[in-house]
């Protein structure tokens with residue numbers, strides 16, 4: 594494989610560690626973001642998923658691409674299908690970051706994107722990560738800062754939270770080898786925890802109380818809208834807690850070790866490593 598690797602969302606949670614790991618392996622990487630800035634030593638390229646005019650330059654010289662839907666967008670099919678087509682037209686291999694559990698039903702939009710990729714004729718790998726451990730530093734950080742509260746409509750459902758570095762490591766394996774082509778991987782952490790257990794780990798890591806409060810969808814949406822999240826995205830986030838309440842996010846797989854050759858990182862170790870960021 595001699596071409597460059599296009600990494601979408603290169604300034605984001607998964608994209609940044611992915612670019613860093615690929616550059617460290619000596620791969621030529623095009624780091625895509627709306628500003629097109631260089632990332633972790635990789636050349637930057639301007640890319641906007643809502644503007645297909647930016648696709649040709651982004652794909653120039655590329656033979657593999659890491660594709661995701663940036664956070665904040667809900668129109669998976671409308672935005673991702675043109676991108677799959679752009680890759681297929683150019684014969685570019687696609688490693689697609691999908692979402693854990695979407696294979697439950699072929700009518701789920703993300704699953705329909707996966708199916709389009711499976712039929713596209715280009716080599717592909719599908720990665721379906723579960724809820725990110727790193728959400729405690731992004732989405733749920735404001736509540737931890739404000740009152741030591743993580744308030745979610747998760748009831749007592751458990752999730753096998755995954756460290757974004759394990760998603761990045763899995764993507765490195767998928768992008769730099771053809772051994773995994775044509776397959777889908779359900780990426781999880783090593784164990785399933787409830788939010789009360791995660792809150793207790795964070796409390797002990799930062800040395801102050803953090804509690805989980807189970808709330809209903811409407812209260813969750815109100816909280817997010819109060820923090821400036823548009824209602825449509827707040828409702829989307831609320832809806833994806835249904836599988837958590839049902840216990841479907843608790844499954845643990847061996848797919849991270851199968852791809853990366855190392856065990857998946859757990860929440861307790863993540864809290865220790867990120868204690869100062871969680872305190873700040």
Ligand SMILES: NC(=O)c1ccc[n+]([C@@H]2O[C@H](COP(=O)([O-])OP(=O)(O)OC[C@H]3O[C@@H](n4cnc5c(N)ncnc54)[C@H](OP(=O)(O)O)[C@@H]3O)[C@@H](O)[C@H]2O)c1
Pocket residue numbers: 601602603604605606607608625626627628640641642643661662663664690691692693722723724725728
């Ligand atoms: N969080 C979770 O628990 C979880 C679990 C499973 C799956 N997922 C999926 O993971 C995806 C998000 O991954 P992530 O957290 O790594 O992403 P992220 O950190 O939200 O990254 C967004 C990236 O996309 C770029 N971006 C934003 N708007 C863009 C646009 N219009 N066109 C092109 N690039 C744009 C951003 O860069 P600029 O702003 O610089 O352009 C940034 O690099 C979502 O599809 C989500 O459904 C998330």
